[in-house]
Amino acid sequence: MAQTSSPRSPTFVGPLTRRFRNLGLAGALIGVQVVGTVLFVLFIAAVPLIFLTVGLPLTVGVVYLTRYVCDAERFIFRRGFGVPIDRPYRPWPRGHLGKQLLVITKDVATWRDLAWRAVNTTLGLLVYTVYIGLFAGAVMALAQPFLWLGLPEVFDNYYGLFTYDSFGSGMLLGGAVALINLTAWWSGGDAMITGYSKLSGVLLRPTRSSVLEQRVERLAESRAETVDHSASELRRIERDLHDGAQARLVALGLNLGMAEEVLESDPDTAARLVSEARHTSTVALSEIRNLVRGIHPPVLADRGLVGAVEALALAHPVPVTVHAQLPGRPPHPVETAAYFAVAEALTNAAKYAHATQVSVRIEYFTNRLGVIVRDDGDGGAKTTPGGGLEGVAQRLDAFDGNLTVKSPNGGPTVIALEIPCVLEAPPPS
Amino acid sequence: MRRRIAAEWKVRLLRIVIAEDHALLADGLNRLLSAHDCEVVEIVDNGPRLGPALLQHRPDVAVIDVRLPPTYTDEGLRAAIDVREQLPGLPVLVLSQYVEQLYARELIRDRAGGMGYLLKDRVANVGEFLAALRRVAEGGTAMDPEVVTQLLGGQESKLDSLTPREREVLTLMAEGLSNAAIAAALYVTDKAVDKHSNNVFRKLGLTVSGDANRRVLAVLAYLDGQGP
Numbered sequence: 001m002a003q004t005s006s007p008r009s010p011t012f013v014g015p016l017t018r019r020f021r022n023l024g025l026a027g028a029l030i031g032v033q034v035v036g037t038v039l040f041v042l043f044i045a046a047v048p049l050i051f052l053t054v055g056l057p058l059t060v061g062v063v064y065l066t067r068y069v070c071d072a073e074r075f076i077f078r079r080g081f082g083v084p085i086d087r088p089y090r091p092w093p094r095g096h097l098g099k100q101l102l103v104i105t106k107d108v109a110t111w112r113d114l115a116w117r118a119v120n121t122t123l124g125l126l127v128y129t130v131y132i133g134l135f136a137g138a139v140m141a142l143a144q145p146f147l148w149l150g151l152p153e154v155f156d157n158y159y160g161l162f163t164y165d166s167f168g169s170g171m172l173l174g175g176a177v178a179l180i181n182l183t184a185w186w187s188g189g190d191a192m193i194t195g196y197s198k199l200s201g202v203l204l205r206p207t208r209s210s211v212l213e214q215r216v217e218r219l220a221e222s223r224a225e226t227v228d229h230s231a232s233e234l235r236r237i238e239r240d241l242h243d244g245a246q247a248r249l250v251a252l253g254l255n256l257g258m259a260e261e262v263l264e265s266d267p268d269t270a271a272r273l274v275s276e277a278r279h280t281s282t283v284a285l286s287e288i289r290n291l292v293r294g295i296h297p298p299v300l301a302d303r304g305l306v307g308a309v310e311a312l313a314l315a316h317p318v319p320v321t322v323h324a325q326l327p328g329r330p331p332h333p334v335e336t337a338a339y340f341a342v343a344e345a346l347t348n349a350a351k352y353a354h355a356t357q358v359s360v361r362i363e364y365f366t367n368r369l370g371v372i373v374r375d376d377g378d379g380g381a382k383t384t385p386g387g388g389l390e391g392v393a394q395r396l397d398a399f400d401g402n403l404t405v406k407s408p409n410g411g412p413t414v415i416a417l418e419i420p421c422v423l424e425a426p427p428p429s
Numbered sequence: 430m431r432r433r434i435a436a437e438w439k440v441r442l443l444r445i446v447i448a449e450d451h452a453l454l455a456d457g458l459n460r461l462l463s464a465h466d467c468e469v470v471e472i473v474d475n476g477p478r479l480g481p482a483l484l485q486h487r488p489d490v491a492v493i494d495v496r497l498p499p500t501y502t503d504e505g506l507r508a509a510i511d512v513r514e515q516l517p518g519l520p521v522l523v524l525s526q527y528v529e530q531l532y533a534r535e536l537i538r539d540r541a542g543g544m545g546y547l548l549k550d551r552v553a554n555v556g557e558f559l560a561a562l563r564r565v566a567e568g569g570t571a572m573d574p575e576v577v578t579q580l581l582g583g584q585e586s587k588l589d590s591l592t593p594r595e596r597e598v599l600t601l602m603a604e605g606l607s608n609a610a611i612a613a614a615l616y617v618t619d620k621a622v623d624k625h626s627n628n629v630f631r632k633l634g635l636t637v638s639g640d641a642n643r644r645v646l647a648v649l650a651y652l653d654g655q656g657p
Contacts, residue, residue, distance in 0.1 A: 281553060285548075289526065289527050292527075302502035303531075307531070311529050311531040314530045315529075315530050
């Protein structure tokens with residue numbers, strides 16, 4: 001709950017402002033509730049008519065709009081009362097109306113929304129109006145004597161219980177009523193409305209099982225992507241080896257075989273063939289080296305993420321500064337994912353953004369590895385489908401990591417990634 | 430027998446320690462070196478043994494693979510650097526399946542000369558490999574052309590003012606070749622190389638003493654962005 005604090009009187013002014021704000025929020029909630037009630041009534045009317053032409057679109061439409069109403073209430077409860085409530089909804093189903101109806105009736109969130117509408121229409125409205133009413137009643141009681149002075153015939157009695165015959169007695173009554181009302185409003189009313197806001201969470205938040213279901217779905221998706229990605233990586237490696245190093249080694253064997261044949265009869269040609277074979281072996285080695293570097297750079301295994309990033313920085317055409325604070329080593333797959341992410345970001349900075357300066361920051365906080373790459377280039381970096389950054393994001397997704405790219409046109413570009421992980425303690429040196 | 434012949438011909442055998450865990454490669458190196466006026470005094474196949482072996486034998490030059498047991502990371506590199514703290518300038522030629530600018534930088538940090546960092550592939554070119562080995566044994570430097578390419582690549586802007594010929598000379602200087610060797614490699618006269626190298630230093634704003642080793646280290650440091 002955001003406690004507004006004031007330098008003058010922290011114990012009194014803060015709570016006062018909060019309660020006034022609550023009054024406003026209660027008013028807003030009443031407004032939202034009115035819309036919600038209309039929808040609820042429409043729903044009750046529409047359901048029996050489902051099999052007639054108008055009932056189906058009406059029902060589906062009402063449920064759809066009710067989601068927005070509930071979202072508005074979630075927003076007010078979160079921002080106004082500090083009660084965070086997650087949206088429990090899956091994306092709205094596609095297809096024709098009948099199919100949509102079937103899907104949403106199976107979604108428990110729909111029924112909880114409607115139950116909430118019922119609760120809010122009755123209990124909720126009561127809570128809001130009582131809260132506002134207590135305050136308004138106090139104000140009215142204090143104001144009425146003044147109004148009586150102006151219009152004695154209209155404002156001559158207080159709810160039939162008391163007749164105004166003098167300003168003084170009217171003020172006494174007003175004071176007494178105000179005192180009672182305001183005391184009730186201050187403590188009881190406040191407790192009531194904050195209690196109610198917490199209650200709202202019970203129906204408006206997602207059920208535990210739906211939270212788990214959605215998580216399982218996300219994990220299955222991410223795993224499928226990872227498996228896909230690995231399979232295509234392996235295919236690429238096989239292809240590169242086949243077309244590159246393997247082919248060269250075959251050629252090398254050929255050269256040596258031919259050299260063997262003419263070794264005695266034509267030593268000069270043999271010498272030339274052997275020399276070619278040697279050269280081919282160098283090229284094959286170079287290709288294998290590049291392949292290995294694309295899979296798992298040796299320096300990453302030797303020196304860990306920080307050392308490997310420093311090596312990248314050194315070899316980069318643009319000056320790169322590296323600030324790293326890691327009290328240990330992340331697990332190998334996490335290191336690899338982070339390394340290739342940094343490599344991609346650095347390549348983009350040089351190739352596309354024409355940056356003149358890049359900085360890389362590596363940190364570990366609250367069980368997450370954090371890496372930020374910042375360059376002063378032209379910006380405009382995007383995660384386009386099939387692009388390098390998209391591949392990085394997918395790779396991170398497999399570890400529950402995430403990637404954010406802030407790259408307005410004109411720069412600068414900031415690429416930040418986070419991966420939850422546990423660090424190995426470094427060996428005692 | 431070889432010693433006696435060598436002594437007769439007054440050719441001093443180069444004493445070598447090899448640190449290589451891959452048996453085939455160690456054997457190949459042994460044969461190659463033994464056939465070219467070298468005496469291999471020990472072949473080490475793990476990191477922990479390397480330091481003591483070097484201290485014990487004090488070879489003319491050590492040929493060390495970066496990757497050794499037990500960790501198979503960069504044991505060889507670290508051992509080389511550590512031993513040079515105790516025996517400054519002990520010539521080491523570090524071989525690796527891949528070269529990293531980061532490791533090159535660590536090796537030249539002590540500025541003591543007598544250091545080489547080559548791709549293992551270079552061993553296949555026997556003439557060049559042996560030349561590099563002798564250069565390192567004499568206190569010079571042998572930097573793999575790949576590393577030099579990486580270093581040069583990071584300094585494009587500073588090297589704009591050089592002519593193509595001057596760049597060639599700079600590259601070979603960074604690899605550790607003497608002026609005479611550069612002249613031979615480029616098929617020009619010594620004087621031409623002198624002229625080019627002076628131009629290079631002037632354009633890059635380097636003032637270097639005449640000592641060839643210091644020159645190489647200065648050039649490498651410059652290319653590495655560390656200043657003279």
